[in-house]
Amino acid sequence: xxxxxxxxxxxxxxxxxxxxxxxxxxxxxxxxxxxxxxxxxxxxxxxxxxxxxxxxxxxxxxxxxxxxxxxxxxxxxxxxxxxxxxxxxxxxxxxxxxxxxxxxxxxxxxxxxxxxxxxxxxxxxxxxxxxxxxxxxxxxxxxxxxxxxxxxxxxxxxxxxxxxxxxxxxxxxxxxxxxxxxxxxxxxxxxxxxxxxxxxxxxxxxxxxxxxxxxxxxxxxxxxxxxxxxxxxxxxxxxxxxxxxxxxxxxxxxxxxxxxxxxxxxxxxxxxxxxxxxxxxxxxxxxxxxxxxxxxxxxxxxxxxxxxxxxxxxxxxxxxxxxxxxxxxxxxxxxxxxxxxxxxxxxxxxxxxxxxxxxxxxxxxxxxxxxxxxxxxxxxxxxxxxxxxxxxxxxxxxxxxx
Numbered sequence: 001x002x003x004x005x006x007x008x009x010x011x012x013x014x015x016x017x018x019x020x021x022x023x024x025x026x027x028x029x030x031x032x033x034x035x036x037x038x039x040x041x042x043x044x045x046x047x048x049x050x051x052x053x054x055x056x057x058x059x060x061x062x063x064x065x066x067x068x069x070x071x072x073x074x075x076x077x078x079x080x081x082x083x084x085x086x087x088x089x090x091x092x093x094x095x096x097x098x099x100x101x102x103x104x105x106x107x108x109x110x111x112x113x114x115x116x117x118x119x120x121x122x123x124x125x126x127x128x129x130x131x132x133x134x135x136x137x138x139x140x141x142x143x144x145x146x147x148x149x150x151x152x153x154x155x156x157x158x159x160x161x162x163x164x165x166x167x168x169x170x171x172x173x174x175x176x177x178x179x180x181x182x183x184x185x186x187x188x189x190x191x192x193x194x195x196x197x198x199x200x201x202x203x204x205x206x207x208x209x210x211x212x213x214x215x216x217x218x219x220x221x222x223x224x225x226x227x228x229x230x231x232x233x234x235x236x237x238x239x240x241x242x243x244x245x246x247x248x249x250x251x252x253x254x255x256x257x258x259x260x261x262x263x264x265x266x267x268x269x270x271x272x273x274x275x276x277x278x279x280x281x282x283x284x285x286x287x288x289x290x291x292x293x294x295x296x297x298x299x300x301x302x303x304x305x306x307x308x309x310x311x312x313x314x315x316x317x318x319x320x321x322x323x324x325x326x327x328x329x330x331x332x333x334x335x336x337x338x339x340x341x342x343x344x345x346x347x348x349x350x351x352x353x354x355x356x357x358x359x360x361x362x363x364x365x366x367x368x369x370x371x372x373x374x375x376x377x378x379x380x381x382x383x384x385x386x387x388x389x390x391x392x393x394x395x396x397x398x399x400x401x402x
Contacts (some may be wrong), residue, residue, distance in 0.1 A: 013132075038372055041333060065101050065118065067091040072115050076198035086196060089114070095243070099259070104204065111204035111340050112191065112395035113256075115165065122163045122198065129156050145351035149255075154354035156239075162259045169195035170260040171200065171235070172380045178233055184393060186252045205254045207246030211373045214247070219260075221395035222253045224382040227366040231269045231359070232390030236262055238362035240369050262358035268294065273387045279317075280380065282306060295353045297346065304342050312336035319381050324367065325374035 018099070054350030074082045082089055088106040094113070095102040099121060103114045132152045140148040161167050169190040176187040190201035197203065213219040223245060230236050239260030246254040275290035297305055312335045315322045322328070336343060352360065367379075378398055385393040 040326065041329050057185060059189070062096050062098065064093055064096045064114070069119060070101065070103065070116055073119060074199060075288065077199040078194065086112075086114075090198055105201075107191065107194075107201065113201070113202045113204050114187070115171070115200040117163065117165060118197035119198075125159065125163055129159065131249065132156065142347070143351070147354065150354045151352065151357060152356050153247060158260065158262060158358050161261070162239075162260075164197050166195045166197050167318040168259050169200050171261045172200075174235065175237075175255070175258060177213060179391065181343075182252075184222050184252050185391065186248065186254045186257065187258075188254065202256075205246055205248065205256065207248040207254055210242045210245040210247065210369070212247075214372055216375045217377055218255060218396065219245070219247050219369070220370045221377045221382055221398070223370065224377070225380070225386045225391060225393045225395050226253065226255060228383055228386035229390040229393055231264050231272075231387065234264060234266065236264055236359050237361045238262060238358040238365065240365045242369050242373050245369070260358065261362070262362075264359060265355070268355070276384060276387060279309065279319070280384065281305060282310070283339075294356075296356075297350045301346060301349045304345050308336070308339055308342045308346065309337060317380055319378055321373070321376050321378050323376050324371050326371055329368075329371045338375070 032229050040058050068091075073083050074085075074089075078085055081331075086105045086107055087109065090104040092103075093101045094104050100115050100117050103116070105112050105114045132155065136148045139146065139151070156186060169192055172187060174189045175193060176189045179185045179187050186205075188205050191201040191203075208214075210216070210219055210223070221354045223240070226235055227240060234372055237258065237260070239254070239257070239259070240255075244255065244257040247254065248254050271294050275287060275294065276284035278284075284303040284306050285299075287306055288297075288299030291297040291302055291305065310317055314332065314335060316324065316332065317327060327392055377395075382393075382395055383400060385395070
């Protein structure tokens with residue numbers, strides 16, 4: 001990559017880290033990033049510096065909240081003693097994250113998961129979001145064709161959604177209803193009458209985490225269908241973590257957390273499907289037309305994008321099964337960085353429409369989650385099938401044929 005491009009990206013990273021250090025909610029954002037990626041994936045020269053920041057944030061953001069404070073939050077949310085609503089509340093958390101804590105409880109004789117937003121986090125984040133304006137300049141310099149102000153405005157709106165557990169309950173209910181009766185996907189039903197802006201109660205799901213799945217290849221393929229297929233249902237999940245995906249005793253895949261989501265337009269999903277088919281067919285003209293319609297890249301640069309994508313993805317872009325793990329991500333990253341001229345061309349010419357920010361995040365999280373767990377699959381064909389057929393796609397048939 002050219003020295004000028006490196007300077008622009010370095011300036012963006014340095015400003016972002018300064019903001020994260022100066023804002024309490026910035027430490028939460030860093031801790032969530034630390035949970036989402038393998039630190040080795042971060043390219044030099046930033047790897048060591050960012051790694052130190054991520055590790056410090058991860059440790060600081062996972063302090064458990066004492067049960068007395070949890071009970072106060074629940075009492076205030078429900079305007080009643082906890083025992084008026086719950087039969088039982090386990091004092092020991094089953095999950096502690098940078099943004100929330102989860103406890104097991106019993107409601108009307110059935111087990112439930114009770115998710116509580118960290119006290120004080122919402123007002124802190126709302127106040128700190130104003131600091132994002134400091135990224136407008138360096139973001140615009142690093143990516144000239146991006147509308148930096150609009151992109152950051154979109155980020156603010158989506159982050160505020162993530163802080164509202166009543167909103168999350170409605171999103172989770174939508175997924176639950178849509179997937180009710182699905183042969184291999186399931187979502188626990190939220191208890192909407194107990195939902196509050198900082199409390200979410202859901203059905204309890206027993207299962208093993210994705211990384212402990214009896215058949216990780218099968219589970220990962222089904223996760224692709226869930227995440228990509230949701231676009232056909234008009235909504236995407238933007239924040240999948242390995243710990244939030246369980247394989248149940250009957251083999252279904254259960255998705256537990258719905259804090260980050262976004263409504264998507266059917267027309268944009270269709271254009272993305274057209275772009276993918278053009279990429280598969282290695283048709284630079286059709287790809288250029290689709291990318292330009294999406295606002296991602298002017299058509300004359302499609303040939304560069306096609307060549308760089310095929311080169312960096314390597315066997316991951318083929319129709320045969322391929323291993324997707326941390327080594328595969330590092331290899332793809334290194335192949336990408338060995339073509340600095342093409343990377344700079346696309347950085348300078350390309351853009352990301354604000355409405356595609358969270359879907360892009362979701363796509364990165366999906367394959368980052370699979371890579372951290374490690375699985376083998378025909379990834380290109382799985383994405384094509386999910387984008388074409390939605391949740392009706394049958395990944396088992398694809399993997400069996402492959």
